[in-house]
Amino acid sequence: MATMHDVARLAQVSVSTVSYVLTGARPISQATRAKVLAAMAQLDYQPNAMARGLASRRSRILGLLLPMDERGLGATEAAFVTGAAAAASAVGYHLVLSPVGGGGDLDELRRLASQRMFDGVVLMEVQLADERVDALGQAGVPLVLIGRTGDTDGLSYVDIDFEQTVREAVAHLVGLGHRQIVYVNHSAETLASGYGPALRTRDAFVTAMTGHGLEPVMIPAQDSAAGGRAALAAAVARAPGLTAVLAMNETAIFGILGELTARGLSVPDDVSVVSMVTSPQVAELATPALTAMTSPGSAMGRIAIEALVRHLDGAGDERHQQLLPCALEIRGSTAAPRSRQPDGG
Amino acid sequence: MATMHDVARLAQVSVSTVSYVLTGARPISQATRAKVLAAMAQLDYQPNAMARGLASRRSRILGLLLPMDERGLGATEAAFVTGAAAAASAVGYHLVLSPVGGGGDLDELRRLASQRMFDGVVLMEVQLADERVDALGQAGVPLVLIGRTGDTDGLSYVDIDFEQTVREAVAHLVGLGHRQIVYVNHSAETLASGYGPALRTRDAFVTAMTGHGLEPVMIPAQDSAAGGRAALAAAVARAPGLTAVLAMNETAIFGILGELTARGLSVPDDVSVVSMVTSPQVAELATPALTAMTSPGSAMGRIAIEALVRHLDGAGDERHQQLLPCALEIRGSTAAPRSRQPDGG
DNA sequence: CCGCTTCGTCGAACCGCTTCGACGATCATT
DNA sequence: AATGATCGTCGAAGCGGTTCGACGAAGCGG
Incomplete structure (x- = not known):
């Protein structure tokens, strides 16, 4: 597995220069950039995710916290999850599926948050009064809810209208x-x-x-x-x-x-x-x-992730609060009532 | 966020000692261990996941690679996913849900594998002839399949019988x-x-x-x-x-x-x-x-994860190949045929 | 032609943890 | 009593990146 040093040596530049062509944090001349890119291609170089995460203090990993007490996921929830996964992957993030017990284990949650593995988290199945929201908030983890609490002050969420x-x-x-x-x-x-x-x-x-x-x-x-x-x-x-x-x-x-x-x-x-x-x-x-x-199915998951990432990448503190309505799709199970005699039963 | 250095300073020991009480890699006296644990508790210390991953070259992250071309997850697949997530979390691993396009983007797959973010991966929806399996294998990523290829030589898998x-x-x-x-x-x-x-x-x-x-x-x-x-x-x-x-x-x-x-x-x-x-x-x-x-639903996901983790933790090269039958559950949709006249239609 | 930015690059200091070699102390061995 | 082992701990060298300060070269106004 080639490292940045290997690339730097082959391209005859310093490691920092390699880093800069990768991140774009500083301008690099066209000639140097070309040399570096060629070296990377030749070595089939891939940046090490852990090292990058440690140094930049951004893991590019998002957590999807979902309570898993009952019978797994319903079709609707599954759609949230897949939508979120697809969206995260589309913007270059990884999505960790983190089953957290229904309640109680707030310590577990705080531990998760303190490990600094997640740049931010999406919390599903939110209750009207949800201590998990507070716990996460105190831990300083950027947070977007799918669903919403009773008091949504200062919170970001996506929910069904x-x-x-x-x-x-x-x-x-x-x-x-x-x-x-x-x-x-x-x-x-x-x-x-x-x-x-x-x-x-x-x-x-x-x-x-x-x-x-x-x-x-x-x-x-x-x-x-x-x-x-x-x-x-x-x-x-x-x-x-x-x-x-x-x-x-x-x-x-x-x-x-x-x-x-x-x-x-x-x-x-x-x-x-x-x-x-x-x-x-x-x-x-x-x-x-x-x-x-x-x-809205997968759209909810997608929107939640996109809001979260926008919050992480952008410097802004703006909250994302959005309600999505469900769309009426008329199929065969509704019709005008036929006037029938109540048989008194 | 407290670091190991803070703990070491407070406990008046070296950082390596703190590391050893955490990992158990070397014996530590009862007295020292107590001091260190006290310091950790006092500082509310949590090891940084990225740093640990970089230094140990074990991310404790597993990938669940699932093709997401079609209409999200069916109930059965959703059960695999939740089973896997629960199992991973139970053994102290994180599970990344990684949607990979149905085919074609083998490069994407190799890139994922080279980032060293995953200690190992579970691949779902395996085809009889599946180049992804080879790509992952060549990348040197420990791999367990849910489903199986035609030729399962040297592969670990869990599949339905x-x-x-x-x-x-x-x-x-x-x-x-x-x-x-x-x-x-x-x-x-x-x-x-x-x-x-x-x-x-x-x-x-x-x-x-x-x-x-x-x-x-x-x-x-x-x-x-x-x-x-x-x-x-x-x-x-x-x-x-x-x-x-x-x-x-x-x-x-x-x-x-x-x-x-x-x-x-x-x-x-x-x-x-x-x-x-x-x-x-x-x-x-x-x-x-x-x-x-x-x-077998969630059991499949669980078994796949457990096999993968066993492979990672244990030094063994043994393959895990297992077929699980589906259990017959008789409900109301089957009965003896009634001898009826074929109406010729 | 001089001093001042701006541009492009380098070197080095981390990020927070693991792990290896070393070393004094303790303890069993001959 | 001298000799190793073993135990418990320390210091330092990484792991593979990012990022900051510095610095020569080039560009610019006066």
Whole structure:
């Protein structure tokens, strides 16, 4: 493995000169530059990442901190990750996937931050009140959130615009003529834990429905097919005349569909279904394919990384705060409600 | 940020002594060790990852090289990634997610390898003939494959035991009484590109079926719901009396289910469906839930990382070659065939 | 023609840690 | 008691880069 010294010797210049042609930190004459580049090519020289990182105090490594307590990544989260990885690689950074336990191990987090391995980090799955954000902030690590805390003062984040997403989803259904719409949210525990998307969509749903003069009915559901089935049962019990279901629980929604079928209710003739914050791939899995609010997916990861890198490279202290709406993609699971007789069950 | 010198000064020992208590490379007396540890605690010292990496020539960073041409990660691949990330973190390594273009950019790969940022790499999505494997090998980077090439001489890999998986799946269906079984594979292009899983399952399917004295019918399908629909249409055309479908195309299978329903064929009463190399989460999405050959998922990633780390830490040159079967999990999509009249369509 | 920048390059001092050789002290060996 | 080993510690030389101050040469205004 050739080093800079080898290149310098072959090109008959000093090491610092080699460094300068590499980094461009100082002007180098055309002739010298050519000599150096030729030597580098001849030796097949590649700068050593560790040495460069040590000397420049920039590792060019970014951390993607994601809690990995549950069943791995959903399709939406996977899209964040791949988007981030692609973006990092595109701007010449490396992306470390760092699974951090759900909570508790703040020390672990501080240790990570103090190792100076990451120039900056992206934190996923942020809670409304998240001590990890503070811990990272105190450690002085440049930080971008995917999601956001309750108080976003001085923080950079990219998040889904849940308010608008819910508003549009509801508007779509109301526009079709639906009046009794049930929202199937994440589980009660998830809500209690302060999970932002669950809470924000809940509030947005209430706002949107009451804005239309309708009564908002929300049902929490476990993140599983069984949870979805149970939720639909509960929904029908609470609102026997429901004609539409809005669901943001990616895993529960297939249970909802199954239960609808089991009850002899067809989609979309009897009940319309809208899936929120969903990837197209998942929406296409259902039959009929789901009308969905398509999540920005990989764009979120990309934007987060780009904001982080801009913050690192640029000297600026400006915060990046951005909300991305999900796009309504109408497929086969929504239609105008057919006026059916409530059978009183 | 405290350095080793600060610790050494406070503890009144030399820096090398501090290093030795940290690495254990040489014996240190109990008293000295205590002094040093106290100083470290007092200063909240964390070793600098870059400096350590440079000096020791071990970055403690592993690369996970995954081609990212298509639509991000499927559930199964995502499981590999998360399994790998968790395993790496558990043994004190960092995992860099490195998207490398499908092919072509071997230079990019060599550059990555020469930067000495990775102590070793895991390569995913390996083709039967894969130049990336050679490129990495020549670069002298310790390597473990997820998947395997045609010739695995001197290579370490973890892969799914497709032969056994297909054999068990077929045995399950044959055991239920099915005779006309169609295998829906990946697309023709994927097959032509030398994608191992597609080719291996194809061969295994032929072997298994002929072993039972049955005729193997294989249909390639695009990786999409539409592809699945088309494949089922083709399958029915080729084998009008089919009573069972085996599918390994995770995205196509939902199209298959949809098309079956559209044709008034119920699952599992009219047609049994087995999904191969599938995650439980995906299998549960369908109604009825899919009988599936459950992929080892995160275990694959974990084992690959563990093998790599063992290779790095241990001095041994031993290769790790391991095949993991998928486990048959019987859910609601398979049953004995009902003797129905072929309607000649 | 002189003093002053600007340009291009060099040498050397780090960056923070590992590791090797050396060395005094302790301890078993003959 | 002399002789090695062994133990515990130190100092210094890297690891492979970056970056700063310096310095000769060239360019410029007056």
